[in-house]
Amino acid sequence: MSDVSCGKGGGSDSHFHLRIASVFIILVGSMSGALFPVLAKRTSWLSVPKPVFDFAKYFGSGVIIATAFIHLLDPASDELTSPCLSDAWRVYPYAFALALLSIFSIFIVELIAFRWGTAKLARLGIRHDPHGHGIGGHAAHGPEGNVEGLEGSAEGSAEKGALKADDSFGTETHVHEISTDSALAQVIGIAILEFGVLLHSVLIGLTLAVDKDFITLFVVIIFHQTFEGLGVGSRLAFMRLPAKYNYVPIVGALVYGIATPIGIAAGLGVRTTYNPNSAEASIVSGVMDALSAGILIYTGLVELLAHEFLFNKEMIEGSNGKLAYALVCMLAGCGIMALLGRWA
Structure with a gap:
């Protein structure tokens, strides 16, 4: 670390034209990774098989978890123990403390939100399980509720009911309320995920623009952003929202x-x-990376892993082959993203 410059001078200016081109190259990679699952899910002409969607979803979960630990938490620790900082920064593991703070902050906010939402639905006479136990849905990707007493459907899902919701009828209005609550929960869940990812994305963009090892970092970030985009896009693609929120x-x-x-x-x-x-x-960058790491650790482990596997009826009662496929996809995403941490 003796060659580290702690001054206020600028970063490297080599390969300047390629650095400018990197804005557009990485834009294409990031946008392609994030938009492809969303557009493929909405358009029939792409005809993407369901196993491909499943691959993207589980692969993306692994990418997000590896990003949290390898690409955020470890760099945050390095940044907050930099020799350019005063000794006070090295007497306590601030990066891990900030990640811990972030995890519990997200947990408390989500807990309060679900308590408020469940109480609101209870006043309307609607029983709602925010975690989707026994249903197959979950908070981050579309909690489903049970409506008791609906004509022709004792247990109607929020998303299916939303397609037929009409405020001019009492029972249909209840279904609309569930759909609204479900949409809000999903939007909050994806917003939390994107917030952590976006902080990280902006910071690595800043670093790439001035880093002296530009070529190596540039190649790695192309793959990094494309894979991470695939992870985010697969979560976005599987959101179940009323028509007015399809955007x-x-x-x-x-x-x-x-x-x-x-x-x-x-x-x-x-x-x-x-x-x-x-x-x-x-x-x-150290503080932002640490806070982002906490967000992605919570989202990855609780909202993705726990609810995709432990609380998902498809995984608990499904075939061993389907479970093995999902696990292999997730581990592949995690492994590839962790390997990229060798260079960036």
Whole structure:
């Protein structure tokens, strides 16, 4: 670490034209990874088989979890113990403490939100399981509720009922209420996931714009952003929303796609003054990476792993082959993303 420059001078300016081109190259990679699952799920002309969608979904879960530990938490620890910082930063594991704070903050916010939502539905006479136990749904990807006493359907799912919802009839209004609650839960869940990913994406864009090892980092980030986009896009594609909210997954994919290019463009704009090794940059990126790591750890382990496997009726009662396929896809995503951490 003796060659680390802690001054306020700018970062590397080599391969400048390629750095400019990287804005558009990574835009294409990120946007393709995030948009493909969303558009493929909505259009019949692509004719993507269900096993391919399942692969994207479980592969993406593994990518997100590996991102949290390998691409966020470890760099955050390095940044907050940088030799450019005062000794006070090295007497306590601040990166892990901030990740812990982030995990419990997200948990408490989600707990309060579900308590409020469940109480609201209870006042309407609707029984709602926010975790979808025994149903196959879950909070992050579409909690389903049970409506008791609906004519012709004692147990109607929120999403199916939403297609027939009409506020001019009392029973249908109840179904609409469930659909609204389900949509809100899904949007909150995906917003939490995207918030953690977007912070990380902007920061790596800034770093790429001024890093002296540009070529290696550039190649790795192309794959990194494409795979991570596939993970985010697969979660967006499986959102079940009322028709008026159908734009949410597309907007989410577009926002992810432009995050890293925005970071690169900003980095190029301040390349003469921005030094990623300076004390200020280390503190900002370290804190943001640690908070993002906590968000993705919670989302990955609780919302994705637990609810996709432990609380999912399809996995508990399904065939061993289906379970093995899902696990292999998830481990492949995790393994590939963890391997990329060797270079970035």
